[in-house]
Amino acid sequence: MKLFRGSSGTEAIPAQSQQKLTRRSSGLAELSRMWESAQGLCVLDLGATSAKNIRHFTEHGHKIYSEDLLTASTDPLLVLKGEEGKDEQGNAVLDSRKFLAENLVYPAAHFDVVLCWNLPDYLNESLVKPVVGRLWSVLKPGGMLLAFFHTRDAGPDSPCHRFHIVGPDTLEMRIIELRREVRRGPTGAIHTAISDGFQLQRVFNNRHIENLFRDFASIKFFLARDNIREVLVVR
Amino acid sequence: MSTAAVAPAQIGKSVVIKGELSGCEDLYVDGQVEGSIALTGNSLTVGPNGQVKASIDAKGVIVQGKLEGNIQASERVELRKSAVVTGDISTHRILIEEGAFLKGKVDIQGAQAK
Numbered sequence: 001m002k003l004f005r006g007s008s009g010t011e012a013i014p015a016q017s018q019q020k021l022t023r024r025s026s027g028l029a030e031l032s033r034m035w036e037s038a039q040g041l042c043v044l045d046l047g048a049t050s051a052k053n054i055r056h057f058t059e060h061g062h063k064i065y066s067e068d069l070l071t072a073s074t075d076p077l078l079v080l081k082g083e084e085g086k087d088e089q090g091n092a093v094l095d096s097r098k099f100l101a102e103n104l105v106y107p108a109a110h111f112d113v114v115l116c117w118n119l120p121d122y123l124n125e126s127l128v129k130p131v132v133g134r135l136w137s138v139l140k141p142g143g144m145l146l147a148f149f150h151t152r153d154a155g156p157d158s159p160c161h162r163f164h165i166v167g168p169d170t171l172e173m174r175i176i177e178l179r180r181e182v183r184r185g186p187t188g189a190i191h192t193a194i195s196d197g198f199q200l201q202r203v204f205n206n207r208h209i210e211n212l213f214r215d216f217a218s219i220k221f222f223l224a225r226d227n228i229r230e231v232l233v234v235r
Numbered sequence: 236m237s238t239a240a241v242a243p244a245q246i247g248k249s250v251v252i253k254g255e256l257s258g259c260e261d262l263y264v265d266g267q268v269e270g271s272i273a274l275t276g277n278s279l280t281v282g283p284n285g286q287v288k289a290s291i292d293a294k295g296v297i298v299q300g301k302l303e304g305n306i307q308a309s310e311r312v313e314l315r316k317s318a319v320v321t322g323d324i325s326t327h328r329i330l331i332e333e334g335a336f337l338k339g340k341v342d343i344q345g346a347q348a349k
Contacts, residue, residue: 051331
């Protein structure tokens with residue numbers, strides 16, 4: 001399923017990361033109708049921690065849980081040891097059992113809404129299906145999940161964003177900054193290494209997405225102008 | 236008579252404490268604490284080097300370092316951009332800087348539904 005791999009970060013990243021982009025989201029608009037008419041919903045936000053999202057839900061009287069799965073997946077202890085730790089293309093294979101023992105630990109059927117944002121596109125291949133399986137189990141029957149998928153036209157260097165809800169159908173997006181490490185190499189030269197940047201791992205086509213969410217009751221696609229497909233699935 | 240604010244009690248970065256911490260003055264933790272911290276009516280600050288594994292009960296909590304445990308704050312919680320917090324937060328007000336990491340539930344007491 002891997003169609004391309006992103007290249008390393010560029011010097012333009014710091015300037016880009018200052019940018020605040022806003023986008024209209026049809027999936028969010030549909031979900032907003034749910035949380036504006038209901039009381040006491042249980043919402044799980046799987047994106048980068050967002051004060052705006054926490055405020056948005058608590059002001060509506062809902063319970064909000066925050067869990068940044070993408071950051072959690074960068075734990076080096078998750079990489080399987082030995083030959084199992086690399087796939088045929090040489091990419092790291094992570095221990096999905098260990099990951100799910102430490103993350104997404106909630107009672108079954110606990111959440112009314114799960115906000116995945118762009119998690120599936122940037123998550124390590126070995127974690128995608130196990131995570132979606134766990135999300136199915138923690139969602140209530142009838143609960144809804146929102147996820148964004150890049151189309152092939154978005155290109156391999158599409159930056160990973162954090163998402164803030166700023167209106168019933170409007171998101172503010174900010175590029176997640178890469179951490180830069182400056183260190184002295186063996187020759188004494190100073191190197192700037194870019195680490196912990198999230199790169200697009202793959203492009204799902206519609207069939208892949210339907211297959212990923214095959215255990216769910218229904219799936220709805222919204223094609224946006226910015227080469228993003230929004231997907232709203234119902235357990 | 237001095238009117239200067241009293242400096243908070245400090246736990247330096249080389250100090251390791253295991254057990255129950257309680258008091259009635261502000262506390263700054265830049266070392267390691269494991270157990271529980273009760274500062275009812277006062278504030279706790281976890282400094283950038285702080286590593287706290289404890290349940291917290293305080294008036295205000297500011298986190299710059301690592302904190303694992305539930306936070307019960309009667310007034311305000313601030314997670315600075317370097318904060319890594321695993322645990323549930325119950326407070327009246329919360330401030331989270333961009334870049335802070337939180338894994339847990341946030342319960343804003345007294346939050347009114349629109």
